[in-house]
Amino acid sequence: MADKVILVVDDEQVICNLLSVVLSEKGYKVVYTTSPVEGLKLAGARHPDIMVVDLKMPEMDGISLIRRVREFDSEMIIVVMTGYPSFDTVVESLRLGAYDYVTKPFDIGEISFVIEKAFDYRNLIIANKRLMKELEEKNAELEEKVEGRTKELSLLYNVSKDIVTSLQLDETLKVIVDRISAVLDLEICSILLFDKVSKELTIKAACGLPDDAVKVTQVKPGENISGWVLQNKEAVFVEDIETDGRFSRRNQEKYYTHSFISAPLIYKNEAIGVINVNNKRSKKSFTYDDFKLLKSIADQSVIAIENASLYTSLNEMYLCTVAALISALDAKDHYTKTHSDNVARYALAIALSMGLDEEALEDMRLACELHDLGKIGVHDYILTKPGKLNPEEWEEIKKHSSKSAEILKPLTFLGNIIKLIEQHHERYDGKGYPHGFKGEDIELGARIIAVADSYDAMTTQRPYKKVLSREEAMGELAKNSGTQFDPMIVDVFLKILESL
Numbered sequence: 001m002a003d004k005v006i007l008v009v010d011d012e013q014v015i016c017n018l019l020s021v022v023l024s025e026k027g028y029k030v031v032y033t034t035s036p037v038e039g040l041k042l043a044g045a046r047h048p049d050i051m052v053v054d055l056k057m058p059e060m061d062g063i064s065l066i067r068r069v070r071e072f073d074s075e076m077i078i079v080v081m082t083g084y085p086s087f088d089t090v091v092e093s094l095r096l097g098a099y100d101y102v103t104k105p106f107d108i109g110e111i112s113f114v115i116e117k118a119f120d121y122r123n124l125i126i127a128n129k130r131l132m133k134e135l136e137e138k139n140a141e142l143e144e145k146v147e148g149r150t151k152e153l154s155l156l157y158n159v160s161k162d163i164v165t166s167l168q169l170d171e172t173l174k175v176i177v178d179r180i181s182a183v184l185d186l187e188i189c190s191i192l193l194f195d196k197v198s199k200e201l202t203i204k205a206a207c208g209l210p211d212d213a214v215k216v217t218q219v220k221p222g223e224n225i226s227g228w229v230l231q232n233k234e235a236v237f238v239e240d241i242e243t244d245g246r247f248s249r250r251n252q253e254k255y256y257t258h259s260f261i262s263a264p265l266i267y268k269n270e271a272i273g274v275i276n277v278n279n280k281r282s283k284k285s286f287t288y289d290d291f292k293l294l295k296s297i298a299d300q301s302v303i304a305i306e307n308a309s310l311y312t313s314l315n316e317m318y319l320c321t322v323a324a325l326i327s328a329l330d331a332k333d334h335y336t337k338t339h340s341d342n343v344a345r346y347a348l349a350i351a352l353s354m355g356l357d358e359e360a361l362e363d364m365r366l367a368c369e370l371h372d373l374g375k376i377g378v379h380d381y382i383l384t385k386p387g388k389l390n391p392e393e394w395e396e397i398k399k400h401s402s403k404s405a406e407i408l409k410p411l412t413f414l415g416n417i418i419k420l421i422e423q424h425h426e427r428y429d430g431k432g433y434p435h436g437f438k439g440e441d442i443e444l445g446a447r448i449i450a451v452a453d454s455y456d457a458m459t460t461q462r463p464y465k466k467v468l469s470r471e472e473a474m475g476e477l478a479k480n481s482g483t484q485f486d487p488m489i490v491d492v493f494l495k496i497l498e499s500l
């Protein structure tokens, strides 16, 4: 145990000697001086646990000494002695933080008792301080934990809110990759899904990886790191692949570098894929919190991925049904399939020369393919009638664009495409059907299809009408430009046809 040091400052040498002897006997280390100036120096140099100080001294009185000591030491326990007990000086010394006082003449027992009590008090103060410090540290730790957990929960909430905004699998996976990359500040992130047919993991969404790595990566269960994670349904956290003996020999997947985390995507106890994250942009290693967060995001993502997969396969099934309907329509009226292909060819040529983007071109292609689908609901005898249609029959035919839209309505992912289909018989002058929309109120894609559709109808052999030559059909388009057709689109198409 460290020495318990007591400093005695009293101008009476006899008191100093007495206290030195008595307190040393009790095991304390006693330093004493008869000079308050010297006492002040000793207080600064030795930092005694307790200072016993006489209040009445020449040179400097006890109150002044206490005051000076308190300037540099607020913790020292001070006991005052006075031969002239005066209420004021005692109160003043207590106010300055003196712990207790004894009056002269004192007996040895009294001073020993006060000193012992003072040490107990000091120990209490020290223990109290230590406890306060521990409490503060615990509080800070707890606050940090709560803050971390709140941050994690709010991140998770935001990520899960974002990833359920789309029902398309591709989009969902892309959103998951983007969100994880942003949250964890990643260089590389990829999602691999397990294909039950090929029995391989392939990359379905990624950022920070070269395209060729995305395309060619195929991993079997148990193979490399992703395969291990899939097979064992266990997340892996590696701070440095080079020094981690568990996985360094598995490190054949190009995209595993330095520090990474791999988490399995588990749905109903079955691993359906793996999320891999590599390297922070900050060049720091991943932390255990990152590991926990990624695992939570993986758990959240699984539901969104499964939903989107179900929805996508439902859409695919529906599209298969639509394809079957188109085949049925083709069997009913052979003309429709060829017609749809021709319309798509013309419409795409127009859209391309108008500079429409790739997405618009893809929408256009699908719209052309499906535009006359509603004819499946029109009687065969009307569709294949050799002669002219009577007004009722004509009304029946006119319903096909609305019927097409109605059949396709459940396919919400078709979005705007359904509008293009529904409006493909609207006229620029507002005299078309089904709504009588006018000018630019008609979707641009629908205005393009209208021109392509009419041109193909005019130039194809049908039982009920004579076929027009290319020049004649071009003449018809020019004649109806600005009334039936959008003049700008007719101009574009005529230029294309001229250049053929």
Ligand SMILES: [Fe+2]
Residues within 6 Å of the ligand: 371, 372, 400, 401, 424, 425, 453
């Ligand atoms: Fe049509």
Ligand SMILES: [Fe+2]
Residues within 6 Å of the ligand: 339, 343, 371, 372, 453
């Ligand atoms: Fe058509």
